[in-house]
Amino acid sequence: MSEFSLIARYFQGATSTHHSTRLGIGDDCAISQLADDCQLVSCTDTLVSGRHFLPDTCPHAIAYKSVAVNLSDLAAMGATPFAILLALSLPKSAACDEFLGRFAKGIADICQQFGVELIGGDTTGNDTLTVTITALGTVPANSALYRHTAKIHDIICVSGEIGSANYALSQRLAGNSPPAQLQQALDYPMPQVALGRQLLGVANSMIDISDGLGQDLGHILAASGVGARLDLHKIPTNALLGKLDHEQLWQHQLNGGDDYQLLFTLSPEKFAEFNQHSQPIYAIGEIVPTQGLQLFWHDTPVDFPIKGWQHF
Incomplete structure (x- = not known):
């Protein structure tokens, strides 16, 4: 089963017709109406050790890339990022000052570079290092860029x-x-x-x-x-x-x-x-x-x- 068939089969129907939802499942990000002139753009990605990055990747790079891939999704909609949330599953080998200090520096460096703030999240123990970032951004109302609007001769x-x-x-x-x-x-x-x-x-x-x-x-x-x-x-x-x-x-x-x-x-x-x-x-x-x-x-x-x- 591919990622996209899984989403279509099990989760597409969970997208509501809530009055604030302008775009649900199916693109780089979801879009929600915040005010008449502003929309919230949100996305989330999970990176798993051994699947999305090599286990010997330095903690600073793991953190930086985990945020970067989400900011890239926001960029694909034309959004301006302002905040992220972090969910971190740590094996015992990573639950130490050496790893977490370098990891935290990677988060801080990319957040500072793009004017983004870490506003919350969750941590837990796990056998495998797993990093999930949720990124939030804004875009002027009805201006976001989509996948489904390419035109012939573009x-x-x-x-x-x-x-x-x-x-x-x-x-x-x-x-x-x-x-x-x-x-x-x-x-x-x-x-x-x-x-x-x-x-x-x-x-x-x-x-x-x-x-x-x-x-x-x-x-x-x-x-x-x-x-x-x-x-x-x-x-x-x-x-x-x-x-x-x-x-x-x-x-x-x-x-x-x-x-x-x-x-x-x-x-x-x-x-x-x-x-x-x-x-x-x-x-x-x-x-x-x-x-x-x-x-x-x-x-x-x-x-x-x-x-x-x-x-x-």
Whole structure:
């Protein structure tokens, strides 16, 4: 059972029609109406040792990334984060000053960096280290960006390099030490909060890349009822991945995940205007009427299986 079939089968029906709920289960975050001009955006993610991070990952990085992946979800809706809650399940080996001091520093560092406050949570003992963060943000009423609103002829863009984190992970799993720059991409992803806000009123649809570019783009396509042409040679790539053959590179970029870059679509006119006045964004394809994902290397069609991160 996949994450999405589990949600659809058992939990989709629990989304109420409460008067304040504007978006329930099915996107990066939920949206609730706070006032006429403001909406609450909320999300939660759980990271489990051995499943989402290697057991020997430093506590500071575990904490930082646990918050970052949630802030990335808020960024994908164009929201401004303001608070987090932390639920922490600790094995005896981690219930000590050495671990908790470094872990707490990681939480504090990313909260300070993004102007976020830790406002509560829970702790308990457990056999496995488990970190759950709930993140809260706000967005002007009726301005949030969604997955289901891509339009035909939109340009598909990403906010930065794709594949670095998964390549670093593959090297670690093989017993190698990846270059520090790539290890940084794995341990300390940078949520694109400022860019997400800038794209309000500019982009038509958006998601963050957590489970692989191919799979996450597929979520936009399925929700919007459209297809895409993806130009693989246009995907921004770290030079340290330059020696990989195409199959290896595409595996890390299309199926790897852990990038936490923004993936979004916008009209050609908005793209030209935005690219002149804001941080660089990278055009990698186009939304097309024919459903499905078409892959090209320059103008040559590519047959490559899309299979992103599976939670089960």
